[in-house]
Amino acid sequence: MRVIKLPDSIELPTLLDPWDLQEPNGADATGIYDFYRNLADGDLTTTKCRDCGKINFPPVIVCSNCLSDNLEWVKIPETGELYAFTEMRLGAPLILDQLAPFIVAIARFGDYPDNGVQISGIMFDTKYEDLRIGDKVRWEVVRVEGPGDRERYWYCFTKA
């Protein structure tokens, strides 16, 4: 019988991990690449509309409020308030299951919703039992290394 022989393992397509490819150019490019470049430089930022003043998160290339493309990058305040939290104990998706159990949280930075953001994040260096709604938290930049020599950037939360 004719045989089609398959390799023992197949490299995981990068799109099955949850982080954006973060490419500035080429077919995988994103218009909000500056968000990732700012993270690499140590800053969590987002876009603010110069015309209507709306802060969008996630950052965008067109303001969803007034459709202007006259946007500027603004830094998200370094400390904020814990709004809600839980712990991923069972049922994490691929790749993130290597971190489980981990704290999943929502925190508010700045004056939400008018002049601030409410964002999600994984929280490190703390126990679920030690957290309370209203705790002060700060964001911190993390480097995601791999697969291979790929380097990408993201953020997480820690207790302030």
Next chain:
Amino acid sequence: MRNVAIVGGGITKFGVREASWRDLVQEAGKSAFEDIPELDRKDVDSLFVGASQPERWIYQTHVAPLVAELLGIDVKRVISRTEVACASGQSAIRYAWLSIATGLSDIAMVVGVEKMNTKFMNISQTCMVNVGNREFDGVNGFTAPPFFAMVAQRHMHRYGTTKEQMALVRVKNAKYGSMNPYAQFQKEVTVEKVMGSRMISPPLTLLDCSAITDGAVAIVLACEDIAKKLTDTPTWIACGVQVVEHAHTVNQMGELSEWLALRKAGKELYRMAKISPKDVDIAEVHDCFTISEIIEYEELGFCGKGEGGRFIEEGQSYIGGEVAVNPGGGLLSNGHPLGATGVRQAWEVMMQFRGDVPKGRYVDNAEIAIAHNLSGMAQLHHIMLYTRDKLRDVKFSR
């Protein structure tokens, strides 16, 4: 607008099935056609398939013509597949209804289906994490349980809702599920058993959560004159609405324990049909988690905001209470095959109106039923209003 009715339907057993996506579609479709002996299959002119993620779970896209092939349906008018995650099924019903109501279609089949169990549960969870904003929330572990755990935490924080009250929702739905031979879980449970089950994402335990499920449901809709020829017990579709308030990302969601989109959707539906929450006899609601059903009592107007915990504690959502909520066992007992759930809710209402359910979970003299399907992180809410007879001529006001 023409009057439209559900004239029959069929369902597969829900659960961890040793069956493929294609098998499930054929099981449900065959059972639906057998339920309507007067229907000539070649008269089905339209087909709507509710399926959330066949691209990820079975690596197949363009599934509507596949369903037409599997069930031998010769589509002459409209064919489509609908996707709004967990409410893909109800959307398929909505478009079938509109297609018949406008006169484009006469007889439409609606199939809701999902195959979610594979050997690799982290792959299933990856599918679920992509329902939220993958790049900005999914990446932080926002699958459904952690998100709804935080919804529960906020509701407990603001309104004093307790884990016991949440457990009581499961106790009720497990009771009705124990009388449903198609449900994934058919055993009754106690509050202690719910609270003592394995912690998934605190405060939610395993039994606070609906399951990853395989299943399919098929129903047939027809215009009034055809419906009357096909069945003596049509289930009329009075109206339906969908409201999105939160958009998609956590930043747009505001206070997690307030589901403003559902509040708006409910008000709009009652206004269109000229009824009040008190007129509702059966409410099939989207209890993906126990906390969801508590918030749904509130936002659908069955009780005041923050009083959902007390509502179940007083037994008001049992058959014989203010309103019979999830007399088929809900998602908590049936499981939640994403694309199938909204169609199962309609099938359950049809079976109730026909009196084809066991006595212990039959709602006597029910005339008006609503089915609420939510999608994603509760950003989008969908409601349909079904009636045995009373509202069938409602020409909803704009």
